[in-house]
Amino acid sequence: MEGFVSQTQSLQALSALLSTQQEEEEEESKKVTIFTQLGPGHIGPPPTKDKDVTTAYVKRNNKDIWSEEGVADSCSDDLTDLRPQPEYEMILKQSVGTEDVFLGLSRRNPSSMCCEAMLVKIKLPDTEVTDVVLEVKEKFLDLRTPKHKLGLHLPNAVHSHKGRAQFFSGREELEVTLFLKWPMDLINMR
Known part of the structure; x- marks a missing residue:
């Protein structure tokens, strides 16, 4: 046992x-x-559930960098608009002479900082030139036709009052030339 x-x-x-x-x-x-x-979401103190936040009035923080009122209406996409976005291509351009290419006298280089203009090529099949509505702002290009819509945020600021647009009906393409706005044009030797 x-x-x-x-x-x-x-x-x-x-x-x-x-x-x-x-x-x-x-x-x-x-x-x-x-x-x-x-x-x-687990970083910091847990959210308090006893505070009720009303959407009618939200106190503004004076350190906010933007407000919803400051955003332009044309920049917002209308989700109910089902028109397709056309194909487009953006090309940066600069004026180059022989003194730039062979001698480098103007201190220009192939970088985007030395470009003066931006060419936006937009393919618009089955569109007449009279149907095109184009609006250019400093950092936004808005194009509307009966069959297409394009809201394009531009990578650089442009002079909205300068520029030109040309429609080629044979290629069914719109070319928009926009002149770039640089903050220090005199220092950048433009």
Whole structure:
């Protein structure tokens, strides 16, 4: 009987050892799953649910860099307008003479900082020149036709009052030339 008691005690000791090991493994797996569920929203204090924020009046922070009223209406896309966007291509242009190419006298280089104009080629199949409505702002080009619409955010500021547009009916393509506006034109040797 003594052998049976020692075996029973051994089994109970082994069971206790294994059960604490299993509990530790379960706790570690819980920690791992907690850390895998954390994301950027868990940084900082948790949001308070007792504050009711009304959408009718929201106090403005004087450090805001923009407001929704400051965004132009033509920049927003109308999601209910199902007209497709036409194919377009933007090309930066610069005036280069022989003194630039061979001698480098004007300190121009092939970078975009030395470009004076931007050419936007827009393919408008089955469109007449009288159907095209074009509006150019400093950083936005808005083109509307009965079959197409294009709201294009420009990579550089342009002179909105300068520029020209030409429609080629044989190619069914509109070419818009926009002159770039650089903040320091005199320093950049333009």
